[in-house]
Amino acid sequence: MKIIFTRIALTFLFLLTVVSCTKEKKKRILNFPPTNLVTENLIPKPLKIIPTNGGFALDQFTAIYTTKNAAGYEEVAEFLAKKIKAKTDIDIQVNVDEIPGREGVIYINQSDSLELNTPEAYQIYITTDSVILNSNTAEGAFRGIQTLRQLIPEVSTDTLAEYPIWTIPTGKIIDSPNLGYRGSMLDVARHFFSVEDVKKYIDLLAYYKYNVLHLHLTDDQGWRIEIKSWPKLTEIGGSTEVGGESGGFFTQEDYKEIVAYAAEHFITIVPEVDMPGHTNAASVSYPFLNGNGKTPKLYEGTHVGFSTFDTRKDTVYSFINDVVREITEISPGPYFHVGGDESHVTKKNDYIYFMDKVVEIVKQHNKIPIGWDELATANVDSTSVAQYWGSKENAELAVNKGMKIIMSPAKKAYLDMEYDTESKFGLHWAAYIPTDSAYIWSPEAYDGIPLESILGVEAPLWSETISDISEAEYLAFPRAIGYSELSWSTEENRDWENYKVRLANQAPYLERMNVQYYPSPLIDWKKSKNTFEEIKKD
Numbered sequence: 001m002k003i004i005f006t007r008i009a010l011t012f013l014f015l016l017t018v019v020s021c022t023k024e025k026k027k028r029i030l031n032f033p034p035t036n037l038v039t040e041n042l043i044p045k046p047l048k049i050i051p052t053n054g055g056f057a058l059d060q061f062t063a064i065y066t067t068k069n070a071a072g073y074e075e076v077a078e079f080l081a082k083k084i085k086a087k088t089d090i091d092i093q094v095n096v097d098e099i100p101g102r103e104g105v106i107y108i109n110q111s112d113s114l115e116l117n118t119p120e121a122y123q124i125y126i127t128t129d130s131v132i133l134n135s136n137t138a139e140g141a142f143r144g145i146q147t148l149r150q151l152i153p154e155v156s157t158d159t160l161a162e163y164p165i166w167t168i169p170t171g172k173i174i175d176s177p178n179l180g181y182r183g184s185m186l187d188v189a190r191h192f193f194s195v196e197d198v199k200k201y202i203d204l205l206a207y208y209k210y211n212v213l214h215l216h217l218t219d220d221q222g223w224r225i226e227i228k229s230w231p232k233l234t235e236i237g238g239s240t241e242v243g244g245e246s247g248g249f250f251t252q253e254d255y256k257e258i259v260a261y262a263a264e265h266f267i268t269i270v271p272e273v274d275m276p277g278h279t280n281a282a283s284v285s286y287p288f289l290n291g292n293g294k295t296p297k298l299y300e301g302t303h304v305g306f307s308t309f310d311t312r313k314d315t316v317y318s319f320i321n322d323v324v325r326e327i328t329e330i331s332p333g334p335y336f337h338v339g340g341d342e343s344h345v346t347k348k349n350d351y352i353y354f355m356d357k358v359v360e361i362v363k364q365h366n367k368i369p370i371g372w373d374e375l376a377t378a379n380v381d382s383t384s385v386a387q388y389w390g391s392k393e394n395a396e397l398a399v400n401k402g403m404k405i406i407m408s409p410a411k412k413a414y415l416d417m418e419y420d421t422e423s424k425f426g427l428h429w430a431a432y433i434p435t436d437s438a439y440i441w442s443p444e445a446y447d448g449i450p451l452e453s454i455l456g457v458e459a460p461l462w463s464e465t466i467s468d469i470s471e472a473e474y475l476a477f478p479r480a481i482g483y484s485e486l487s488w489s490t491e492e493n494r495d496w497e498n499y500k501v502r503l504a505n506q507a508p509y510l511e512r513m514n515v516q517y518y519p520s521p522l523i524d525w526k527k528s529k530n531t532f533e534e535i536k537k538d
């Protein structure tokens with residue numbers, strides 16, 4: 001109680017100081033028409049919004065201050081300043097000494113309020129004079145500044161001021177995520193994507209409050225991560241990709257760069273080495289691994305289910321131990337994904353024997369094993385996680401074993417499914433997934449999986465049909481924006497008719513980021529340029 005009073009008193013004092021030095025400014029901002037924080041185009045929709053209908057003027061005099069000595073807060077403030085610069089071209093200073101004439105302050109505050117009950121929770125109080133963002137952790141502050149970024153108009157507000165201002169509607173936002181795991185997966189194995197491509201994908205995911213990027217690093221068509229103790233994996237196994245193009249791989253330095261970039265965006269990288277199936281590229285590199293009785297050859301097609309490791313050789317497990325060790329050494333996140341899907345040529349007993357051993361290896365390296373839903377058929381327990389993609393039966397097995405489940409049902413959450421019969425890229429073995437269908441379902445109540453078992457949602461982007469980042473963007477956007485809301489926002493706050501208007505207003509951001517999104521005809525896109533095709537021609 002005492003702490004709360006001290007906090008209120010401090011905030012009041014702080015506001016008084018700001019108000020007293022912004023008298024001039026208050027006169028100036030009377031030109032704003034009334035605002036409404038509730039109708040802003042925020043995605044994902046925050047838990048609670050209380051509008052007060054005024055405006056905070058962001059301008060060249062705005063500065064950002066953070067709690068001193070709060071770990072990571074200054075970096076979050078610098079990140080916000082960089083993004084404001086990119087959007088408005090104004091230079092906002094962070095934690096500078098008081099400058100005479102300084103107007104309007106954004107304060108990013110570490111708070112011990114019990115209301116902020118999860119690390120990602122945050123609250124924002126916007127008045128005409130200041131913006132105060134409270135969170136317990138830098139992670140919460142980072143999620144909160146995404147909301148702020150979305151509240152800054154794309155173009156400056158038309159007022160009588162001599163210099164441009166961007167009006168942020170006043171009011172209060174109370175927010176925290178509904179589900180803790182909010183991910184997307186990028187398949188860099190079927191087609192390779194560069195470090196720069198992955199970084200751009202991270203930029204976009206972070207804007208919509210994702211916190212996980214799963215990298216599908218190995219498959220039949222390519223091995224994409226350098227393993228120093230087994231160099232042929234990338235020399236040979238990394239040389240191909242679907243369609244006979246050039247392949248490629250991440251050196252460990254590249255991978256570390258991705259991990260560090262993701263960490264700056266409070267995104268965890270989940271590395272996946274898919275096994276015992278989907279292992280042709282590994283077996284071509286080191287044929288002793290192969291268990292399908294055939295001589296492995298480099299593969300550039302798209303069939304699945306023909307490859308398997310030899311599950312009864314000790315040398316296979318020491319190989320896997322090296323791979324898991326080298327990858328976990330450079331993966332600070334808590335998870336390691338062991339794949340385990342579509343092992344159609346691995347005998348059932350061998351599959352169970354293999355997955356049991358691999359799960360143990362991962363645990364010995366202090367990571368939580370994740371596997372596709374088939375993993376639940378092995379002798380695993382509640383310490384492993386199942387990623388539900390297709391089999392309801394496997395999902396039930398996982399629930400009965402007390403495993404947590406990541407929801408990626410192919411019929412709803414697969415980003416590589418075609419939108420409709422006219423789609424330029426994608427497959428449709430599970431479904432056509434138009435933009436509305438991708439949004440209209442409840443991950444918390446799907447196929448009878450109980451809410452207590454659900455860790456979160458992940459939208460996988462398989463890359464058989466896409467070979468560069470703009471093709472990836474066509475499949476991922478706009479649907480990935482909807483999955484952010486399905487995992488962050490509560491079911492009461494989700495509504496297609498309301499969402500589709502907010503989605504339409506993402507067009508200027510997507511254009512500014514040069515995202516080649518699919519201009520779904522279901523959405524009345526509020527483009528800032530004339531047409532999508534014209535942007536492509538630019």
Ligand code: TNX
Pocket residue numbers: 304341342372389414416427462463464
């Ligand atoms: C199934 S889903 C796969 C992938 C394919 C994908 C294409 C899963 C665990 N396996 O190997 O790329 O379908 O949609």
